Amino acid sequence: MAEEVKLFGRWASPFSRRIEVALKRKGVQFEYIEEDLSNKSPALLKYNPVHKKIPVLVHNGKPVAESLVILEYIDETWKHNPILPTDPYEKALARFWARFIDEKFWAIWPAVKRAILSREKEREEAIEETRQHLKTLESGLKERKFVGGESLGFVELAANVIVWLFAAQEVLGLEILTEEKFPTLHEWSQRFVDDAVFKECAPPRERLIAYYKVLYGASTASK
Amino acid sequence: MADEIILLDFWPSMFGMRVRLALAEKGLKYEYKEEDLRNKSPLLLEMNPVHKKIPVLIHNGKPICESLIIVQYIDEVWHDKSPLLPSDPYQRAQARFWADYVDKKLYELGRKIWSTKGEEQETAKKEFIECLKLLEGELGDKPYFGGEKIGFVDVALVTFSCWFHAYESFGNFSIEAECPKLIAWTKRCMEKESVSSSLEDPHKVHGFVMGMKKKLGIE
Numbered sequence: 001m002a003e004e005v006k007l008f009g010r011w012a013s014p015f016s017r018r019i020e021v022a023l024k025r026k027g028v029q030f031e032y033i034e035e036d037l038s039n040k041s042p043a044l045l046k047y048n049p050v051h052k053k054i055p056v057l058v059h060n061g062k063p064v065a066e067s068l069v070i071l072e073y074i075d076e077t078w079k080h081n082p083i084l085p086t087d088p089y090e091k092a093l094a095r096f097w098a099r100f101i102d103e104k105f106w107a108i109w110p111a112v113k114r115a116i117l118s119r120e121k122e123r124e125e126a127i128e129e130t131r132q133h134l135k136t137l138e139s140g141l142k143e144r145k146f147v148g149g150e151s152l153g154f155v156e157l158a159a160n161v162i163v164w165l166f167a168a169q170e171v172l173g174l175e176i177l178t179e180e181k182f183p184t185l186h187e188w189s190q191r192f193v194d195d196a197v198f199k200e201c202a203p204p205r206e207r208l209i210a211y212y213k214v215l216y217g218a219s220t221a222s223k
Numbered sequence: 224m225a226d227e228i229i230l231l232d233f234w235p236s237m238f239g240m241r242v243r244l245a246l247a248e249k250g251l252k253y254e255y256k257e258e259d260l261r262n263k264s265p266l267l268l269e270m271n272p273v274h275k276k277i278p279v280l281i282h283n284g285k286p287i288c289e290s291l292i293i294v295q296y297i298d299e300v301w302h303d304k305s306p307l308l309p310s311d312p313y314q315r316a317q318a319r320f321w322a323d324y325v326d327k328k329l330y331e332l333g334r335k336i337w338s339t340k341g342e343e344q345e346t347a348k349k350e351f352i353e354c355l356k357l358l359e360g361e362l363g364d365k366p367y368f369g370g371e372k373i374g375f376v377d378v379a380l381v382t383f384s385c386w387f388h389a390y391e392s393f394g395n396f397s398i399e400a401e402c403p404k405l406i407a408w409t410k411r412c413m414e415k416e417s418v419s420s421s422l423e424d425p426h427k428v429h430g431f432v433m434g435m436k437k438k439l440g441i442e
Contacts, residue, residue, distance in 0.1 A: 050324065062313055064313070064316045065320060066319075066320055066323055069319045069320050069323060070316070072316065072319065073312055073313070073315070073316040077312045088299040088300050089282075089296070091295075091296075091299070092287045092292050092293070092295070092296040095289075095292045095295070096287075096288055096292055140273055
């Protein structure tokens with residue numbers, strides 16, 4: 001039976017990239033459709049009417065939205081090379097940490113944006129807020145061992161946002177993520193960069209940084 | 224070997240109620256421990272050091288946190304009785320999507336309804352009703368979100384229903400007038416012993432919210 005798998009995503013989004021990694025890891029052939037979020041396609045609006053966001057996976061015409069939900073769907077549909085552990089307790093832990101990472105990312109990203117776009121006191125406050133959230137992320141991941149390659153797990157797939165945080169730091173032009181203060185985040189970031197499967201689906205770093213610099217007008221925010 | 228199940232909870236929490244409901248559906252015995260959120264127990268801080276929040280399920284000494292993660296855990300460990308998630312991966316994805324939708328939207332909007340005034344409150348009420356209408360659409364003609372029996376989305380959403388009276392009272396609006404099908408669904412759920420024994424009395428919840436408003440100095 002012919003399978004039709006489509007992924008609606010964005011080259012710069014860690015959330016759609018994690019789906020690409022999962023599909024590649026399972027050896028699933030898929031058609032990738034790049035979405036322009038300022039001009040959403042009728043297909044995207046049809047397949048994700050509730051949130052109108054990417055990523056959306058469409059399998060034989062049936063859509064699945066929300067990246068962590070999609071990852072579980074992929075794992076349950078293509079059962080070889082499992083992403084989630086089989087033990088219910090280990091599974092619960094994996095789900096907990098993936099959610100934690102996403103929550104932290106959604107707290108950090110706007111703070112970084114504010115830091116890039118603001119001046120003086122507001123910028124200092126945003127930088128401090130970013131630092132606090134990063135500390136929480138660092139201490140949360142400290143106990144976990146990075147599992148990579150063909151075994152990239154649920155938590156590692158969610159943690160791809162760490163690479164984006166390092167890119168954001170370059171856009172900000174300020175070193176917050178020092179190896180001394182954030183050894184775990186540094187280690188994980190390096191593991192991603194070295195990981196063959198992840199690398200295949202990662203946006204070129206320089207392109208990502210240049211893109212955010214333009215998006216946030218960082219080249220003009222030099223104070 | 225007997226299972227030891229402890230639930231760290233706070234009685235008005237709609238998130239804690241989800242776990243109570245899942246445990247009731249599975250017919251499980253457990254020890255309920257009420258937490259004072261202004262004075263969190265050493266056990267809570269030890270079992271959920273990351274968020275320091277309830278609910279926490281402690282199963283044979285091992286903690287599980289986050290209500291929907293706990294409900295899925297319960298469903299997977301005690302999978303023989305009253306399954307909450309369907310077996311088909313696509314149906315499961317849909318159930319997870321809608322439970323996630325409830326999590327993303329309802330708590331914050333509900334909180335704004337009872338804690339704000341004027342335009343902020345009006346906007347929250349409007350969005351809240353829109354969310355419920357969308358959920359009504361997803362329910363369709365089925366007796367429950369889970370089909371013929373209650374499922375994951377029913378568990379995720381029905382616990383908010385005992386807060387509806389408080390929202391309506393402080394927001395000065397009628398949820399039933401806008402979403403009659405959804406209210407009919409809540410009544411249908413409440414006919415089940417597992418649901419009625421897990422949800423709190425709406426008047427008690429109302430009293431709790433009144434107390435919160437006083438403490439926060441909100442009119």
